[in-house]
Amino acid sequence: MIDKDKIIRYYKATEEDILAARLIEIAESVEKNKKYKASFFLSPSEFQIAEVICNASEDLSVVAYGGFENAERNKAVFVHRDFKYQIVMDFVALEINWDKRYYSIAHKDLLGAILAICKREFVGDIVLVETGAQVVVEEKMAEFLLQNLTKVGAAEVSIKKIAVEDLQVKEQKTKVITATVANLRLDAVAAAGYSTSRTQMNEGIKLQQVKLNHKPAKGAAQEVKVGDTISYRGRGRVEVVEIKGITKKGRISIVLHRIL
Incomplete structure (x- = not known):
């Protein structure tokens, strides 16, 4: 219970x-x-x-x-625990296409156009692919989107259902970063991961552009540990992979993976 x-x-x-x-x-x-x-x-x-x-x-x-x-x-x-049968999901896969010769559409543009039609909780991931974009949505919202999503910004778009099996694997590029930091504060580690200054990272934290383990950062002084995930709006995420120890100069050696 x-x-x-x-x-x-x-x-x-x-x-x-x-x-x-x-x-x-x-x-x-x-x-x-x-x-x-x-x-x-x-x-x-x-x-x-x-x-x-x-x-x-x-x-x-x-x-x-x-x-x-x-x-x-x-x-x-x-x-x-007593259920032993197959799980059937109630979502639908859609593909969105536009004329790429004349229009460049980003993820945020697609998300904005979709959220003008339905709530965020009805929408899964949106993935840009070579032909356009693929998105997963609630089954009950699919028909509504098929009828109403005709433009993204100034670009006219076409939208159709595709089989869930035809969704393309999300491509992930990983950059391995080895760095040294003065301490394990969020601002220090994130600055190393995103190749920026601690001053700029502090500003991003104040503007709530930075998340730690998928939740808005509470402050620059939060301490991070192995396994933590940092995300910076529009710049991918950084995973803390290893804390190697103290260098001869008294700094902390760390290994990060930046997912682009």
Whole structure:
């Protein structure tokens, strides 16, 4: 039995209590019907809430489904331990195309056009591909998007359904960075990862452009550790892979992976 009140109280401090309550409702329905049920699309930090809820129940497990390999936004599928059958997902894959000779459309442009039509929770990952873009959406919103997404900015676009199996694997480029830092503060490590100054990184943190483990950074002085993920709006993410030790000059040697 999930201690609903305890979990909601815990997330009230971060103003995520409403989301937690919605996810608990889904989990409780699975405890009763002993089958499975999927949430709406969640960011990585939101998915962590689903994992906390799952850990509070002896009968449930939670699986991430986002359509793409290495998807960032996933549905949390709560599954009862007695359910032994196949899980059928209720999302649809769409492909968006435009004349690339005349228009250059970025991820943020596509996201803005889609969110003008439907809520963020109905939309999974958007991936730019050679022919245009692919996106995963809730089944109930697919037809609405097919009928209403006709332009992105000044560019006319065409949109069609494709098989989920035809979604292309998200390409990830990784740059290995070996650096030394004065300390393990977020501003110092992030500055090394993004090849920028600590002053500029501090400004990004103040403007809430920087996240630590998928949540807005609380401050420049937050200490990072191995396994942490830092993201800087529009500049990819940095993973802390190794803290090697102290150099002869008293600095800390670290290894980072920057995902582009």
